[in-house]
Amino acid sequence: MSILAWIVLGLIAGIIAKFIMPGDDPGGFIMTIVIGIVGGLIGGFIGTTMGWGDVTGFDMRSLLLAVGGSIVLLIAWRALKRR
DSSP, X not given: OOHHHHHHHHHHXXXXXXXXXXXXXXXXXXXXHHHHHXXXXXXXXXXXXXXXXXXXXXXXXXXXXXXXXXXXXXXXXXXXXXX
C-alpha cells in the first residue's frame, strides 16, 4: 500500500474511531491521521495474530481492522492519561 493510501485510510479510521469514542483526546487533523495509521498497525497485528488477515489494501476488512486498532489505541491513551 502506498503512503497516500495509508494517510487516507488513517484519516478515515481515525475519524470513525473518534466518532465512536468521543472524548478529550489529542485533536487536530494530523493527530487523527496518526491515530488511524498507528491503529492500522495495531489492528493488522491483532488481525494477523487472530487469523483474520492483515491491513494489505484499501478494503472493508482493512478499514475495520484499522478502526478497531484505533479504538484500542484510544483506550490505552485514556488509561495512561488517567494515571
